[in-house]
Amino acid sequence: xxxxxxxxxxxxxxxxxxxxxxxxxxxxxxxxxxxxxxxxxxxxxxxxxxxxxxxxxxxxxxxxxxxxxxxxxxxxxxxxxxxxxxxxxxxxxxxxxxxxxxxxxxxxxxxxxxxxxxxxxxxxxxxxxxxxxxxxxxxxxxxxxxxxxxxxxxxxxxxxxxxxxxxxxxxxxxxxxxxxxxxxxxxxxxxxxxxxxxxxxxxxxxxxxxxxxxxxxxxxxxxxxxxxxxxxxxxxxxxxxxxxxxxxxxxxxxxxxxxxxxxxxxxxxxxxxxxxxxxxxxxxxxxxxxxxxxxxxxxxxxxxxxxxxxxxxxxxxxxxxxxxxxxxxxxxxxxxxxxxxxxxxxxxxxxxxxxxxxxxxxxxxxxxxxxxxxxxxxxxxxxxxxxxxxxxxxxxxxxxxxxxxxxxxxxxxxxxxxxxxxxxxxxxxxxxxxxxxxxxxxxxxxxxxxxxxxxxxxxxxxxxxxxxxxxxxxxxxxxxxxxxxxxxxxxxxxxxxxxxxxxxxxxxxxxxxxxxxxxxxxxxxxxxxxxxxxxxxxxxxxxxxxxxxxxxxxxxxxxxxxxxxxxxxxxxxxxxxxxxxxxxxxxxxxxxxxxxxx
Numbered sequence: 001x002x003x004x005x006x007x008x009x010x011x012x013x014x015x016x017x018x019x020x021x022x023x024x025x026x027x028x029x030x031x032x033x034x035x036x037x038x039x040x041x042x043x044x045x046x047x048x049x050x051x052x053x054x055x056x057x058x059x060x061x062x063x064x065x066x067x068x069x070x071x072x073x074x075x076x077x078x079x080x081x082x083x084x085x086x087x088x089x090x091x092x093x094x095x096x097x098x099x100x101x102x103x104x105x106x107x108x109x110x111x112x113x114x115x116x117x118x119x120x121x122x123x124x125x126x127x128x129x130x131x132x133x134x135x136x137x138x139x140x141x142x143x144x145x146x147x148x149x150x151x152x153x154x155x156x157x158x159x160x161x162x163x164x165x166x167x168x169x170x171x172x173x174x175x176x177x178x179x180x181x182x183x184x185x186x187x188x189x190x191x192x193x194x195x196x197x198x199x200x201x202x203x204x205x206x207x208x209x210x211x212x213x214x215x216x217x218x219x220x221x222x223x224x225x226x227x228x229x230x231x232x233x234x235x236x237x238x239x240x241x242x243x244x245x246x247x248x249x250x251x252x253x254x255x256x257x258x259x260x261x262x263x264x265x266x267x268x269x270x271x272x273x274x275x276x277x278x279x280x281x282x283x284x285x286x287x288x289x290x291x292x293x294x295x296x297x298x299x300x301x302x303x304x305x306x307x308x309x310x311x312x313x314x315x316x317x318x319x320x321x322x323x324x325x326x327x328x329x330x331x332x333x334x335x336x337x338x339x340x341x342x343x344x345x346x347x348x349x350x351x352x353x354x355x356x357x358x359x360x361x362x363x364x365x366x367x368x369x370x371x372x373x374x375x376x377x378x379x380x381x382x383x384x385x386x387x388x389x390x391x392x393x394x395x396x397x398x399x400x401x402x403x404x405x406x407x408x409x410x411x412x413x414x415x416x417x418x419x420x421x422x423x424x425x426x427x428x429x430x431x432x433x434x435x436x437x438x439x440x441x442x443x444x445x446x447x448x449x450x451x452x453x454x455x456x457x458x459x460x461x462x463x464x465x466x467x468x469x470x471x472x473x474x475x476x477x478x479x480x481x482x483x484x485x486x487x488x489x490x491x492x493x494x495x496x497x498x499x500x501x502x503x504x505x506x507x508x509x510x511x512x513x514x515x516x517x518x519x520x521x522x523x524x525x526x527x528x529x530x531x532x533x534x535x536x537x538x539x540x541x542x543x544x545x546x547x548x549x550x551x552x553x554x555x556x557x558x559x560x561x562x563x564x565x566x567x568x569x570x571x572x573x574x575x576x577x578x579x580x581x582x583x584x585x586x587x588x589x590x591x592x593x594x595x596x597x598x
Contacts, residue, residue: 003058003073010051019047021084046084053080088275103267104563105594106394110141115392119145121592122384122393124371124409127155127537128578129568130399131354132585133592134363135190140593144363145393147386149370152348153355155399155537156544157578159346162524165438165476166469168347169528169536170544172449172460172478173201173315173340175331176579180250181338183582185257190357197350198341199465202447206454206514207308213447220336228305238299241283242333248284249330256590256597258583261573268595284326291551292328293321309333311451314458314482315577317429322550331577342448342465350578374398374409374565381564384409395564397588402426402547402556402571403540410562419561427553429545429576431530433483435507436476438524443475443515455510457481474523477515479507485530485541500527545576558588566592 013020022043057073064072108120121137123130126148138144152158156170176183177198187194204213212223221239225232253259256268265274278285287295292313296306310320312332320328343350355365366386374396375382383392398405406415406423443461450459460478463470470476489495504527512518530542539546546569547553558572559565568588570576590597 003054003061007051007054007058010047010054014044014047014051019043021046021050042088046087049083049087050080053077102557102559102561103263104559106564106592108142108395108592110143114143117390118392119143120393121145121395121397122147122391123397123399123568124374124384124405125149125155125399125569126153126351126355126365127399127569127581128157128351128354129570129581129585129588130397131351131358132186132582133397133399133566133568133589134365134585135354135357136186136586136589137592138358138361138363139190140589141361142363142592144358145391146358146363146365147369147371147384147391148365148367149538150536151368153365153367154348154351156533156539157343157347157351159348162436162438162526164471165436165474165524166346166462167436167476167478167526168343168460168462170432170533171343171347171578172458172480173312173335174198174343174578175334175338175340176582177341178338180247180253182250182253182258182579182586185254186582186586189257190354192353192357197344197353199344201340201342201449201465203340204447204450205308205311206450206452207311208304209454216339217337224305224308227308228302231300231302231305234299235305239337241286242329243337245283245287246329246334246337248281249326251281256586256595258586258590260587264587284329287325287329290325291321292323292325292332293319295325295328296320307453311453316549317482317545317576318548318550322552324549324551327549327575330574331580340449342462344466346462346466346469371400371409373411374405374562376410376414376562376565379414379561379563381562393564395566395592397566397568397592398560399569401539401543401569402567404538405565405567405571406560410565415561423556426556427548428485428541428543429548431483431485431533431542432480432528432544433503433507433530434528435479435504436524436526436528437479437508437518437522438470438474438476439518439521440474440523441515441518441521442473443477446515450514452510452514455513457507457510459511459514477511477518479511481507483530485534485543488529488531491531491535496529496531500529503527546570547575549575558584559591 010020022040053076057076060072061069110120120142121144123134123146126146130146134144134146158169159166177194178184184194202213202215204211214220221235224235249259260268262274296309300306312335313320315331316323316327358365369386371384371386373385375384381396383390384396403423412420444464446461446464448461448464458480461475463476488499508519533539533542547555555572556567558567560567566588568585570581572584574580574583
């Protein structure tokens with residue numbers, strides 16, 4: 001009867017969605033675990049197992065005599081205890097981490113002689129994700145080939161010159177350069193110096209008719225206290241907690257050069273590390289599985305303050321109620337905490353620095369070499385075809401967008417139909433419309449970046465970060481605003497030209513509210529629409545961050561259904577942005593190396 005009573009107790013606790021083992025877990029685990037869905041699911045399983053064991057024991061005592069009944073019941077109890085000890089460790093990855101059927105490994109013999117057209121790794125595209133991967137692998141002894149369809153490397157991290165003015169195509173502000181930042185760690189491994197490549201940005205925000213310039217978190221909070229005195233305590237608490245959460249996210253980053261998602265934590269550190277993750281990262285864990293709006297609502301009541309804290313949401317491309325709080329922390333709040341940087345010499349200089357590392361270690365970068373096909377044989381990658389020439393490798397890293405990679409280069413015939421449908425249905429992120437102006441004005445008294453929330457646009461004065469980007473006494477200026485690809489007619493049509501001209505005039509007029517007389521000092525001018533970006537980078541819809549970055553978007557895994565084919569780009573974890581694609585490229589390089597990193 002005792003065991004049957006325990007069976008009823010365990011069963012009722014499951015029906016009430018309050019498994020009895022969860023109450024026992026309070027002694028051994030922090031409170032933060034007790035509301036976590038995956039932890040509750042694990043306890044549901046453990047409680048169900050105990051309910052089954054209690055039922056079996058009650059039947060044993062009903063049918064068997066002592067001492068057999070005692071021996072059998074004790075054996076079952078011991079098995080239950082062992083299950084309760086080991087299942088939370090081994091079982092967690094099945095609830096938290098998606099089972100990866102594509103977790104293949106391709107071994108490379110670096111000492112094996114290779115033909116002229118044969119490489120250890122071929123990288124399709126020279127965006128920063130691909131260049132990061134290539135630079136790390138080259139330095140680690142791999143024979144690397146990078147094939148780029150454009151006449152310049154860098155993808156969105158590139159620059160162009162009109163007369164003596166240099167403009168950036170997509171990069172205005174770079175994070176990840178603090179002590180444990182992935183870009184900082186990358187530079188250290190490659191022997192590059194941060195101060196040679198990056199300069200910290202000064203920023204101005206304009207909101208509700210007020211403007212304020214900031215250089216660090218102290219400036220920012222000072223202005224917030226003045227504007228929202230009744231929220232001062234909440235502001236202090238918010239940034240204290242955000243800083244702790246942010247630094248916890250990167251707690252182990254210096255081991256492999258980057259923070260890792262759950263599946264790689266299990267692979268690299270083991271299941272127990274994943275089980276201990278909430279306890280070891282309690283502040284960051286609060287930002288996981290919640291939206292940024294949830295976090296803002298928890299700390300603040302003033303809607304204007306919330307709006308101001310969302311000033312950099314353009315770096316994610318989603319609304320706060322759709323944005324994973326962890327994304328907002330690393331791609332928005334991080335700029336308030338540690339600041340952002342411009343790239344000296346123009347954005348392409350970062351890509352060129354990575355190229356020099358690749359070539360220093362005997363890697364190759366070929367321009368105007370568009371890959372037409374990724375060769376697949378028996379479900380495994382075998383190389384690529386570019387300009388009718390075959391290049392061989394058992395590992396190919398796609399730095400191109402995943403839609404192009406799978407639907408055009410790999411071919412649907414080599415992929416499962418459900419996977420093809422999944423890739424086809426992925427929503428692209430928003431794009432941007434940009435006006436580039438070279439002006440004969442000295443704008444050095446302005447900050448590098450001006451974010452006008454009232455007007456819905458931004459101004460980037462690149463020459464204020466690096467005076468070499470414009471002739472002496474002049475300035476290189478970009479004005480940008482969010483744009484929808486489908487709002488623009490076909491390129492080359494009169495409607496398209498008219499649309500560009502109208503938008504350009506509107507943006508210049510708006511910018512003159514901040515920089516009076518701008519239109520009277522234009523020496524050179526140009527524009528870029530989403531269709532311009534698509535033309536030069538081949539990014540579908542000219543999307544700034546590849547796929548939509550809202551909380552419900554599931555990005556493709558970096559190891560694909562084709563053995564030996566990796567993704568290293570904004571298409572995969574963690575998403576768009578220079579720091580993010582450096583993370584992607586670093587993860588890819590580490591996996592190719594078997595996570596054997598000094």
